Amino acid sequence: MNNSKKILLVSPRGFCAGVTRAIEIVELALQKYGSPVYVNHEIVHNKYVIEELTNKGAIFLDNIDDAPSDRPFILSAHGVSKDVESYASKNSDVVIDATCPLVTKVHVQALKFFEKGYKIILIGHKNHPEVIGTMGQLPPNSIFLVETVEDVEKVSVNKNEKIAYLTQTTLSIDDTKTIINALKLKYPEIGASPKEDICYATSNRQKAIKEYAKMCDSFIVVGSNNSSNSNRLVEVAKKAGCKKTILLENDYHLKISDFYSDKIIGVSSGASVPDILVQNVINRFKGHYKIDLEEVSLGEEHVTFKLPRELRVEHK
Ligand code: SF4
Structure with a gap:
């Protein structure tokens, strides 16, 4: 100890x-x-x-x-x-x-663009359920999927056609900006949603990690392998300068000895992670090292969404 x-x-x-x-x-x-x-x-x-x-x-x-x-x-x-x-x-x-109502917002916008005759580009990850759901809002071949800057080259929409882009809600803000810039270069008149498609939670978690990961010797993002937003947080921490960043499902997978030489360890979690998993990771460290726990934050979130009508409790 x-x-x-x-x-x-x-x-x-x-x-x-x-x-x-x-x-x-x-x-x-x-x-x-x-x-x-x-x-x-x-x-x-x-x-x-x-x-x-x-x-x-x-x-x-x-x-x-x-x-x-x-x-x-x-x-x-x-x-x-x-x-x-x-x-x-x-x-x-x-x-x-x-x-999620913020995914529905993207669906609604896709339909609006379609009805106005736009060709639609969706920036997102192939085979992710959200992308499948968004592409499936419209008839086949109405939405072109773009995953990388290289894919922008392959978009064959004519320059005199109306074109707009949408994005998956859980993408990397920085990588998405690069793809959007490439699209704007190719299609200067390209339309976009009136409000960002990348959601507030994705954006806030990435900004916080970008701010603090650079101060850490290592960084742990608690989250599942198939979680898009958790994987993006790992990439953000690495890009911010903390190369030793891992995605950790839970404390059972934590190899304490890997952190022996680190003085400052950053910990955060993806948007689908219950806090008990984060606390379990911290407790594992406490069992092996003397821990000085400092909570840092870029701000509180107060967003809530209404339940579907069939599950709301009616107050008379
Ligand atoms: S990360 Fe959360 S708030 Fe953002 S779109 Fe997904 S479910 Fe909604």
Whole structure:
């Protein structure tokens, strides 16, 4: 215990308003309808959350055909295509939409651009459920996916056509800016959403890590491998100057000896991560080193979203 370390616990971190709402939706649906309730895909990308909800009676499906019609069916926070939405509403007696309202905002904007005759570019990660859901808002081939600056070269929209871009909500702010600049160079008149598509939670977590990671010898982002926003936080910390940054599912995967020579360790978490996982990591360190815990923050978040009507408690 003679080795002492400082842990910089960076905020904003952890649950965003969309994740909080999605988890609450599953819990309230279980209370209202009993178990099981079926959920399209993982409701949010965090293993701990999925296990907890599974223990309470939620069943997560990769294939919506497996959903029985007589049980509630919940659409995940990442949003779904129009096809999945209409299949669910035909197949299931009760469908509850847990799509984050900030993802829905992108869906609505896609439709507006489409109706005004724009060709649409979506900046995002192929195969991510949110991207599949957003592209599936419109008929096939209405949206072109761009993942990198190199992809911008491949966009074949004519320069005299109307063109606009949208983005996935959980991208790296800096990488996305580079892609947008390349698009603007190619299409100077390109349109955009009136408000940023990258959400407040993604943006706040990245800004905080960018500010504090450079002060750390190592940095731990608590989050699951399949979480887009958590992976982006790792990239941001590395780019900010902390090369020794890892993504950690939970404290069981923490190899304490890897941090032996570090004096300052930064810790934060993705938007789908319950804070208990962060506290467990800190407690593991406390069991091995003398820890000086300093909480640092770039500001508080006060965003909340309304629950779907079918789960709201009516106050008379
Ligand atoms: S990360 Fe952003 S878009 Fe995704 S659920 Fe949270 S608030 Fe919504």
